Amino acid sequence: MSREPRREQLLNAADRVIQREGPGASMNAIAAEAGITKPILYRHFGDRNGLIGALTERHTGGLLAAVRAALAEPLERRDRVEHVLDTYLAGIEARPQVYRLLTHPEPGDPSGAGNALAPALRQIAEEITRAVQNQVDLGADRDLLAEAWGRGITGMVLAAGDWWLETRPCSRTRMVQALADLLWGRLAAAADLPTAVLPAAPVEPAAD
Amino acid sequence: MSREPRREQLLNAADRVIQREGPGASMNAIAAEAGITKPILYRHFGDRNGLIGALTERHTGGLLAAVRAALAEPLERRDRVEHVLDTYLAGIEARPQVYRLLTHPEPGDPSGAGNALAPALRQIAEEITRAVQNQVDLGADRDLLAEAWGRGITGMVLAAGDWWLETRPCSRTRMVQALADLLWGRLAAAADLPTAVLPAAPVEPAAD
DNA sequence: ACCGGGGTGTTACCTCGGGTAACATCGTCG
DNA sequence: CGACGATGTTACCCGAGGTAACACCCCGGT
Numbered sequence: 324m325s326r327e328p329r330r331e332q333l334l335n336a337a338d339r340v341i342q343r344e345g346p347g348a349s350m351n352a353i354a355a356e357a358g359i360t361k362p363i364l365y366r367h368f369g370d371r372n373g374l375i376g377a378l379t380e381r382h383t384g385g386l387l388a389a390v391r392a393a394l395a396e397p398l399e400r401r402d403r404v405e406h407v408l409d410t411y412l413a414g415i416e417a418r419p420q421v422y423r424l425l426t427h428p429e430p431g432d433p434s435g436a437g438n439a440l441a442p443a444l445r446q447i448a449e450e451i452t453r454a455v456q457n458q459v460d461l462g463a464d465r466d467l468l469a470e471a472w473g474r475g476i477t478g479m480v481l482a483a484g485d486w487w488l489e490t491r492p493c494s495r496t497r498m499v500q501a502l503a504d505l506l507w508g509r510l511a512a513a514a515d516l517p518t519a520v521l522p523a524a525p526v527e528p529a530a531d
Numbered sequence: 532m533s534r535e536p537r538r539e540q541l542l543n544a545a546d547r548v549i550q551r552e553g554p555g556a557s558m559n560a561i562a563a564e565a566g567i568t569k570p571i572l573y574r575h576f577g578d579r580n581g582l583i584g585a586l587t588e589r590h591t592g593g594l595l596a597a598v599r600a601a602l603a604e605p606l607e608r609r610d611r612v613e614h615v616l617d618t619y620l621a622g623i624e625a626r627p628q629v630y631r632l633l634t635h636p637e638p639g640d641p642s643g644a645g646n647a648l649a650p651a652l653r654q655i656a657e658e659i660t661r662a663v664q665n666q667v668d669l670g671a672d673r674d675l676l677a678e679a680w681g682r683g684i685t686g687m688v689l690a691a692g693d694w695w696l697e698t699r700p701c702s703r704t705r706m707v708q709a710l711a712d713l714l715w716g717r718l719a720a721a722a723d724l725p726t727a728v729l730p731a732a733p734v735e736p737a738a739d
Numbered sequence: 740a741c742c743g744g745g746g747t748g749t750t751a752c753c754t755c756g757g758g759t760a761a762c763a764t765c766g767t768c769g
Numbered sequence: 770c771g772a773c774g775a776t777g778t779t780a781c782c783c784g785a786g787g788t789a790a791c792a793c794c795c796c797g798g799t
Contacts, residue, residue, distance in 0.1 A: 329747085349785060360749065365787065401719065427647065439635065439647075439686075439693040448690075460722040464709070467701055471691050471709040472718065478647075478690020482656075483683035485647040493675055501672070501679040508716015510680065511609065514668040537776085557756060568778065573758065741799090749792070755785090763778070769771090 330367055330377075333357050337378055338421075346424045350374070375428060376442075382421050383443040386414045390447055394454040404506060408480060408499045411447075415484050416495065426481055439478055448477040476506070538575055538585075541565050545586055546629075554632045558582070583636060590629050591651040594622045598655050602662040612714060616688060616707045619655075623692050624703065634689055647686055656685040684714070 336357035340348045350371060354361045368374040393407040415422040425443040440448060452473030455461070461468045480502065487498050544565035548556045558579060562569045576582040601615040623630040633651040648656060660681030663669070669676045688710065695706050 350787085351785075359747090361786085362750095362788075363748070366747095371786065400723070404718075438697070439690045455718075458724055459718065460724045461717075467705070468709050468712065468717075470700065471694070471706065472713050474694040475687040475691035475710055475713055479683040479687035481690070482647045482686020483679055486679070486682040489646070492678065497675070498679065501676050502683055504676065505680050505683055506713070506716070507719045508714070509669075509676075510612075510663075510667065511715045515608070516666055516668045558758085559756075567776090569757085570759075570779095571777070574775095579757065743798090744796095745794105746796105747792100747794075749790100751789085751791100753786105753788075755787105757783090759782075760780090761778100762780100763776100765776070766774095768773085 333359075333364065333367055334378055334381060337374060338381075341378070341424055342418075342420045345420055346375075346428065375424070379425055379428070379441075379443055382425055383446065386411070386422070386425065386443065387446055387450065389414060391450055394450060400458070401503065401507065405499050405503045407451075408502050409495065411480055412484055412487065412495050412498060415488055419488060426485075440474065440481070444477050444481060448473040451476055479505070541567075541572065541575055542586055542589060545582060546589075549586070549632055550626075550628045553628055554583075554635065583632070587633055587636070587649075587651055590633055591654065594619070594630070594633065594651065595654055595658065597622060599658050602658060608666070609711065609715065613707050613711045615659075616710050617703065619688055620692055620695065620703050620706060623696055627696055634693075648682065648689070652685050652689060656681040659684055687713075 333353075337348075337353045340353050340356040344352065350361050350364055353374070354364050357364075364374060368377055389410045390407060393410040394403065396403050396406050398406060415426070426441055428441045438445075450473075452469045455469040455472055456465060459465075459469075483498070483502055487493075487495075492498075493501075541561075545556075545561045548561050548564040552560065558569050558572055561582070562572050565572075572582060576585060597618045598615060601618040602611065604611050604614050606614060623634070634649055636649045646653070658681075660677045663677040663680055664673060667673075667677075691706070691710055695701075695703075700706075701709075
């Protein structure tokens, strides 16, 4: 029997323990869950990043495909955007731990790190960029705008989605509306409030 | 002489080594830079989080105050938004390593982690939320919208800012324009491109 | 029947980073 | 002087990533 099936088993085990302990689960823990010891893991995946990477790719497919499909949906643009937002939120809602892994990988490599967007999210950002480039007429600046917006929208949904998952301030559809409204320029369209000037916000050091 | 001055010296040393090696610099390295050994650091800051926290608070002040000031600027709303965006980008541009520390802390604590926004950024998000609540008339939903938007905008700028810092695809002012345009509903306003339907994007596994 | 290779697995170890214990020193205050 | 509180030290513990060396087991070839 080739290595593939065992690899799958190991990934399943890793999946379970991460589901249970969140990312950051130790290699020992994963090995134990699989009923084996560390060196086997390392034989199969090289190092921790390899394991996480494999695990990631496995789940990225689903989310990415869902988002891609949503981006290609033959809807009015606003509806399409809402559909994409809802798809993402539904994804992170369904399996928080897994998507935490996708969206908040342990830093680990100090090499090219410093990126707010994990690989899976970078793929989503690229998907959005491509969609914008292909679907929206943005004139001469379109490449720059599409790239910046792809990253920006992804980061926006990531941060807002995290907050939503944590605090559950409202239903998913309401959240989708809120974000779509933001992207739809409601910030620009809304009227000023009467007292636009306020008496200087309190400056407490915020003992975090 | 009380502990405060020494604390400052130690923080300065930590600052230097982080400037040089990025976040993730080891306590040993920091101690060495300060010309001392680890236990002293621990006496002063308790643990690594304590040190990083102190370091963070030290720099958070500047960025936060700048953003807060920009948010309170008596400008047209669009100009104010641009001003805030520019302030943030200027900040991360000026001292990338420092702001990497503020914006991408090592996870460390597996407790309430899972948040896309570091403490410093959460403060900025709150600042934005407050500004939106106080300045923009959003009707009944205003609390929810303001909170969601605060997080969302912060995440957007974080992700886009990281990308911009890394690849420098354009000038800062251009980047500010791109993001302000996004927030201003240009995505909604732009016309469709002729061939809105495309021949299914290639589905390569993306050997990341 | 023998042997070798490629899979399985093991124990035991290394390194490095966070964190601590125990001890030594210096200056100041009563 | 003595005591206290800060300074500093060496030496250690622990956990996690990662590796070396060895053992087993099956299967196919000669």
